[in-house]
Amino acid sequence: MNSVFSFARLGALLIKEFIQMRRDRITFAMMLGVPLIQLVLFGYAINNDPKSLPAALVATSNDPYTRAIVAALQTTGYYRFDHVAQSAAEAEFLISRGDVAFVVTIPADFARRVESGNNPQILIEADATDPAVASGAISTLGTVASQALLRAQGTQEAAAEAAKGQLDVVVHRRYNPEGISQYNIVPGLLGVILQMTMVMxxxxxxxxxxxxxxxxxxxxxxxxxxxxxxxxxxxxxxVGGVQVVVVLAAAKLLFAIPFTGSMSLLLTAVLIFVLALVLLGYTISTIARTQMQALQLTFFFFLPSIMLSGFMFPYRGMPDWAQAFGEIFPLTHFLRITRAVMLKGAELPAVAGEIGWLVVFVAxxxxxxxxxxxxxxx
Amino acid sequence: MNAIDVHGLVKRFGDKTVVDHVTMSVAEGEIVGFLGPNGSGKTTTIRIMCGLLTPDEGEGTVLGFNIRTDSLRIKREVGYMTQKFSFYEDLTIGENLEFVARLYRLKPVEEHVASTLEDLGLTSRRNQLAGTLSGGWKQRLALAACIMHKPKLLLLDEPTAGVDPKARREFWDEIHRLASGGLTVLVSTHYMDEAERCHRISYISYGKMLATGTVAEVVRNAGLTTFVLQGPRLDQVAEALQGRPGVDQVAPFGATLHVVGSDKKKLEAALADVEKEHKGVKVSPGETSLEDVFIQFMSGSKDNMA
Incomplete structure (x- = not known):
């Protein structure tokens, strides 16, 4: 017994281990602080059913029916009309930049058609690059709009039944009409993989x-x-350059991710992103005193950047403070660029702001x- | 112009003063031994001189360049060999030398590397990983790498620790050959025989410079008296003498016992009756060695590394 196991010897090992744990300040802080910070941060920030999504309204007439539908959409909590676009082209720019998640178009002849019962239509374009974001907002759409319209018309219930089928809500799921989640995940993975290897x-x-x-x-x-x-x-x-080629080739060949945008624009953005990452890693290595600490700091940075950048959970679903916090991660900006360029075919003006952010990180x-x-x- | 001229250097780490007002000058072409116990501030002083540390107080020049403002110039002209092997163990011998040659912008790289390998006798092992070399060879590689750019001053931090006597001898022959070519050398060591191969020595203890000069001067200035005791059962004699007034050190040397004291009269009084008390023991005046002087310094100064 004594030769195989002794409590005194075990005690000696335990004491030694605790002393070493206490000496390594960074590790100790990580063990106690990190779980708490992350629990609170992610617990409050992450939300899979995003509400209050920014939407643009394209409406040329200001009639009671239009107002009724806009008001009803806003009441659902999903739509927040903070942009009023003057033209379809302007709305197109807003959605391709990712400033809005929806464009709601109510045609000029909407009121006339409602009154004459001549098949009134509204068009809702949703940014479906992340299929999860739009689904809740779209599913409530048809009934809400119809009911609003009926209330505005003040028709009796009998008439309501007859009129119900008349409103035609046309939904366009833009950029990813089939709602394939790989289209969203794979361009994001490019950023995550690069971040993991480069920073580490x-x-x-x-x-x-x-x-x-x-x-x-x-x-x-x-x-x-x-x-x-x-x-x-x-x-x-x-090394990052090689990784980019491998991931992009796999995205194309294995997942058939549509590649609508400019390749040179994407590669420029990737290069700046990788430069920001290697410099971030290097900055960590000027702070850490051991390799172990460096890896711990890397992970400390890594987890929130995945959770709060919009890679894993919808960025728009997070409360405002968490969205503001998410801006400090290069990954957040990179994700917007890759999704915009790869899926939406965005040009330089649409992503210039995000690229500017990456340049700021590099500097x-x-x-x-x-x-x-x-x-x-x- | 002296190769090294520094005065009043102070370096503190936290509340410990590791280098305490050190003043030192080394003439061109001189080999100066830098001695002192572990943790006495030798490495820190050397690092200040080659620009790796900035002193908290004090001024000075190395090769005429200000140690505070010209550290980049100093780095180009000085060869510094660290205490611990600090080349890349996962690079081959040749790759390490090429790296150093390129950092110092020596051209053509291949010529410098090839002649250095030739001098070292390592040409055939050029493609061997540096990490697989034995201690003695690592030390030779490190020396070769830090003299490749033909520095005017060589700072060596315990270069022969853990190296066998033959390799040490060869190492010192090389140092003397380099010095005769005009190179100035400051070398820290614990070995007395190495101290005696230096033109001058400086003794530092717990941050303070205690003695400097030739070996003979340092021994003379210490003002110690030494007696050598011979005879049977010297262990008992040693025990009896320990702690007597006037007796500072009692140390066995082979079949003899060295008894050292700083006050000659008291020491003589302490030893007066030894021959009567211990049958067959003979007391005779002896030569004070450098080691006796160092032990005296060490026991006289307070340890601040505790």
């Missing part, structure tokens, strides 16, 4: 040198912080890394 690899770039003792020599030789940073970051940029991470980099061993 570069986050140990400097800590590995420090742990192996080669950092002291590297610093003693004439190399500037900028040279060291670029020397660490550029190889992974190349920010590079700046922080250069400031954080310790040229000396102080």
């Amino acid at each position: 690899m570069t986050s140990i770039a400097l800590t590995r040198e420090t742990e192996r003792g080669t950092m002291e020599n590297l610093l003693a030789m004439p190399s500037s912080p900028l040279e060291i940073m670029m020397g660490k970051v550029l190889p992974y940029l190349a 920010l991470f590079a700046g922080v890394a250069l400031v954080r980099f310790r040229r000396t061993l102080d």
Whole structure:
């Protein structure tokens, strides 16, 4: 018994382990703080039935029927008409940029047709790149609109039955008419895969040198912080390029993802995104003191960026504060760009703002890394 | 112009003063040994000199460049060999040398690498991973890599720790050959025989520079008196002498016992009756060694690394 198991020896091992746990501050903070932060963050932020989705109204006449339908749609809680488009072209730009999830078009002759009973129509275009986002809003649509119209007409119930079939709600699921979720997931996966490998690899770039003792020599030789940073970051940029080709080829061949947009625009955005990622990883490696800490910090960053970027759960479903928080992740902006370019065929003007965000991240991470980099061993 | 001229260097880590007002000058072409116990601030001082650490106080120049503002220039002209092997173990010997040659922009790279490998006698092992080398060979590779760019000053931090005596001898022959070519060398060590191969030595203890000069000067200035005891049962004699007034050190050396004290009169008094008390023991005046001086320094200074 004594030779196989002793409580005293087990106790010695346990005490040693707890002492080491306590010494490693970052690990300790992660063990206690991270579960709590993530539980609260995700618990409040994630919502699979997004409401109050931004919508654009294209209505040229201001008659009681139009107003009744708009009011009824707003009352469902799904639609929030915060854009009034003057033309179909303007509405098209808004939806391709992702500023709105719906475009509701009520034709100019709507009132006349309602009164004459001549098959009145409204058109609802939904951005179906993420099929989950639009489904709730679309499913309530037909009944709500019909009832609103009837109330506005003030017809009796008997007449209501007769008129009910008259309103024709035309729904266009744009960009992904069959509601195939791969169309949404696979372009997103490109971003997630790149983020996982790029940040993780570069986050140990400097800590590995420090742990192996080669950092002291590297610093003693004439190399500037900028040279060291670029020397660490550029190889992974190349690795990222290879990954991009592999993922895009697989997206095309295995999942038959439609490829409507400009390839050169997509590749430019990917390049800037990968650059932002490797610089982020490098910044982490200037903060972490061991490879273990670097990996922990990477995961600490990784989980919320997947949850809050709109990759896993609808971005629009999150409360405003969580949406604002989601903006700090390069992945959020990258997802918007890839989905817009790959599925919607968006051109540069539509995604310029998001690309601008990525450029800001590149500059920010590079700046922080250069400031954080310790040229000396102080 | 001195190769190294620093004064009043202070470096603190937290509330510990690791380097405490160190002043040092090394003339061109000189080999200076840097001695002191573990944790005495040797490595920190060397790192300040090669621009890896910024001093909290103090000023100075290395090869005429200001240690605070010109660290990049210093890095180009100095060869620094770290205490721990700090080349890439997952690169081959050749790849490590090529890397260093390119960092210092030596052209053509291949020529420099080939001649360095030739000098080292490692040409046939060029494609061997550096991590698979034995301690002695790693040390030779590290030295070769840090003299490849023909530095004017070589800073060596315990270069021979864990290296066998023959390799150490060869290493020192190489150092002397380089110094005769005009290279200045500052080398930290724990070995007394290595200290004696230096032109001058500096002794630092717990951040403070305690002595500097040639070996003979340091020994003379320490002002110690040494007696050598010979005879049977010296272990009992040692025990009896331990702690007597005037006796600072009692240390067995082979078949003899060295008794050292800083006050000659007290030491003589303490030893006066030894020959009577212990039959067959003979007391004779001895030569104070460098090691005796260092032990004296060490026991006299407070340990601040505890």
